Amino acid sequence: MYDYPLYRPPSESNSLIIQATLGCSHNKCSFCNMYRSKKFIIKSLEDIKNDIDYFRQIYGHVERIFLADGDALIIKTEDLKEILTYIKMLFPECSRVTLYGSPKSILLKTHEELKNLKDLGLSMIYMGVESGDDEVLNDINKGVNSEELIKAAKRVKDANILLSVTVIAGIGGREKTKNHAIRTGQIISSMAADYLGVLTLMVEEGTKLHNKILNKEFQLLTDKEILSEIKLLIEHIDANEPVVFRCNHASNYISLKGILPKDKEYLLNQIDYYQDTNKLKQEDERRL
Numbered sequence: 277m278y279d280y281p282l283y284r285p286p287s288e289s290n291s292l293i294i295q296a297t298l299g300c301s302h303n304k305c306s307f308c309n310m311y312r313s314k315k316f317i318i319k320s321l322e323d324i325k326n327d328i329d330y331f332r333q334i335y336g337h338v339e340r341i342f343l344a345d346g347d348a349l350i351i352k353t354e355d356l357k358e359i360l361t362y363i364k365m366l367f368p369e370c371s372r373v374t375l376y377g378s379p380k381s382i383l384l385k386t387h388e389e390l391k392n393l394k395d396l397g398l399s400m401i402y403m404g405v406e407s408g409d410d411e412v413l414n415d416i417n418k419g420v421n422s423e424e425l426i427k428a429a430k431r432v433k434d435a436n437i438l439l440s441v442t443v444i445a446g447i448g449g450r451e452k453t454k455n456h457a458i459r460t461g462q463i464i465s466s467m468a469a470d471y472l473g474v475l476t477l478m479v480e481e482g483t484k485l486h487n488k489i490l491n492k493e494f495q496l497l498t499d500k501e502i503l504s505e506i507k508l509l510i511e512h513i514d515a516n517e518p519v520v521f522r523c524n525h526a527s528n529y530i531s532l533k534g535i536l537p538k539d540k541e542y543l544l545n546q547i548d549y550y551q552d553t554n555k556l557k558q559e560d561e562r563r564l
């Protein structure tokens with residue numbers, strides 16, 4: 277049924293996944309290997325509806341649906357409206373439809389288009405920010421700058437769609453760790469995202485970033501440096517509205533959860549606690 281590899285955000289682990297696109301429309305980030313084996317395509321409306329029909333036959337009750345793969349928002353608005361309407365008709369019990377939206381795809385949609393999608397059931401968009409620092413964004417070939425990221429976030433929020441963003445600790449390497457942390461904290465403050473996930477850089481063989489490391493053009497951060505970077509990032513988040521903060525992905529050295537700004541001191545104290553060498557070591561041993 278599925279075209280693998282298949283990815284979805286951790287918070288969609290209990291969702292029905294419908295592949296409306298295959299691969300990623302950008303597919304050029306220097307650290308990412310997720311969809312390198314796939315040519316990006318938008319599936320035909322007929323195929324997507326056939327998939328929805330099929331899933332309706334086999335699943336009795338579906339609360340949440342995630343439209344995969346990497347950038348389902350790039351689908352033409354009229355087609356997305358038809359997909360959402362069809363989902364509503366076949367899965368009336370479904371209370372949440374979400375998808376990944378690249379900043380470029382978001383910016384291709386007008387405010388009205390996003391509002392229409394919201395009215396037809398699109399509840400949340402996941403957007404990869406990775407960094408708020410323009411040099412880092414350029415280095416990783418993200419394809420957008422910080423200004424465009426903020427603009428995309430604002431467009432989602434203005435349409436009353438929930439916004440979930442991810443950033444990557446360590447993605448600037450040792451050379452750019454400070455600017456990456458500070459500017460990422462600042463961009464999050466400007467975005468008013470509802471959810472923020474902090475991941476830690478995991479380098480995969482075959483990526484451009486891996487080659488840079490082999491050529492000694494990029495220095496990875498140690499565990500302690502990663503924690504210092506995350507601490508600096510949190511210190512620079514000055515959110516007016518609540519942001520659900522999660523740093524509990526499998527890639528992270530320690531697990532942190534809270535709501536900003538309310539839990540800022542708590543999160544910073546947690547990092548201080550773990551920065552004690554022994555405690556970090558114990559945590560490492562527990563994970564092994």
Ligand code: SF4
Nearest residue numbers: 300302303304305308
């Ligand atoms: S990080 Fe996201 S946008 Fe970049 S290539 Fe990977 S899937 Fe595509």
